[in-house]
Amino acid sequence: MRRVVWLLVLGLGACARATGGPPPFTAPLTLGGRVVPAAALERGRDVYTQYCRPCHGDAGDGKGTAAAGLMPPPRDLRLGAYKFAAVPAGQLPRDADFARTIRQGLPGTAMQAWQVPDTQLDDLIQYVKSFAPRWRSETAGDPIVTTPDPWVGRRADALARGARVYHGLAQCAVACHPAYVTRAEIAAFTKELTGIELRELRPDVYQPVPKESDYGVKILPPDFTFDRLRGGDGLPDIYRAIASGIGGTAMPTWKNVLPEADLWALTHYVKSLADLRDTPGARALARRLRDQPAWSPPPPPPAADAGPS
Numbered sequence: 001m002r003r004v005v006w007l008l009v010l011g012l013g014a015c016a017r018a019t020g021g022p023p024p025f026t027a028p029l030t031l032g033g034r035v036v037p038a039a040a041l042e043r044g045r046d047v048y049t050q051y052c053r054p055c056h057g058d059a060g061d062g063k064g065t066a067a068a069g070l071m072p073p074p075r076d077l078r079l080g081a082y083k084f085a086a087v088p089a090g091q092l093p094r095d096a097d098f099a100r101t102i103r104q105g106l107p108g109t110a111m112q113a114w115q116v117p118d119t120q121l122d123d124l125i126q127y128v129k130s131f132a133p134r135w136r137s138e139t140a141g142d143p144i145v146t147t148p149d150p151w152v153g154r155r156a157d158a159l160a161r162g163a164r165v166y167h168g169l170a171q172c173a174v175a176c177h178p179a180y181v182t183r184a185e186i187a188a189f190t191k192e193l194t195g196i197e198l199r200e201l202r203p204d205v206y207q208p209v210p211k212e213s214d215y216g217v218k219i220l221p222p223d224f225t226f227d228r229l230r231g232g233d234g235l236p237d238i239y240r241a242i243a244s245g246i247g248g249t250a251m252p253t254w255k256n257v258l259p260e261a262d263l264w265a266l267t268h269y270v271k272s273l274a275d276l277r278d279t280p281g282a283r284a285l286a287r288r289l290r291d292q293p294a295w296s297p298p299p300p301p302p303a304a305d306a307g308p309s
């Protein structure tokens, strides 16, 4: 009888293994151009099982036992698609990016800050890469370097420029994020920075617009005065998110598109909005925008001269 019970237990164990994570590693794997010994991957598997499996699942497919109903859902790690990294959006993250995501978590999601011991972190990161075939043929992206903040001691100037870049130059509110100034100001900033006369604005310009993503879910761009910033809300975190973009989403890479002074002005501006979250200031801003005077776009330009008829 006892033997039968043991056979059953072993049988179940074998089944669990067969349907679970990758088979035992017996040879080194090249991941992101680095040769990772089998023993390191097996150690990484143990760490993953302890901290990450409940959500990301044995197979790394994001379907762990604790994943049901989570929004956003735990990432399917087999996709090799990552949002938060100091590399141009869409390129593979560097180990420092994995370490930051694991240690800081992604605020506002179920992805907490996991206190994985230093000695286990590298093994874990390499194991996480082993789920995604991309790592076997590609290497990590080019790092996006955080330049020195040119606005130190000139915060008010940074915010004034940031509001103009956000609404006028980078057009962050045209089709994605909410606006935070009046319609007349959006038109004035657009004219000032691009020379373009704004003739229409989406009616819901104070709401974010849902966007498609590569993750099988629609993504709502954050309302900075309301939502937690998943990439973190320190100045370097915001600079990184803007400069790098958010992989697999509509948020593009802005590094080398905007000058550094404008990237930093945007960073300060977004930080000032994020600082309003959960304060009376956020409600005061919402009231100011709700009670703004009606905006009438300038009349259309005179029809082009059709020439002699």
Ligand code: HEC
Pocket: 048, 051, 052, 053, 054, 055, 056, 066, 070, 071, 072, 073, 074, 075, 081, 082, 083, 084, 085, 098, 101, 102, 106, 109, 110, 111, 112, 114, 116, 124, 128, 230
């Ligand atoms: C309680 C559930 C939960 C656990 C446990 C968990 N995660 Fe996550 N993880 C998530 C969710 C949810 C997301 C998706 C967040 C998003 O899409 O914005 C995520 C996203 C990620 C990402 C993608 C980051 C990016 O830049 O897009 C990585 C990598 C990751 N997790 C690794 C881990 C590792 C490693 C562990 C274990 C130390 C772990 N997670 C534990 C829920 C979890």
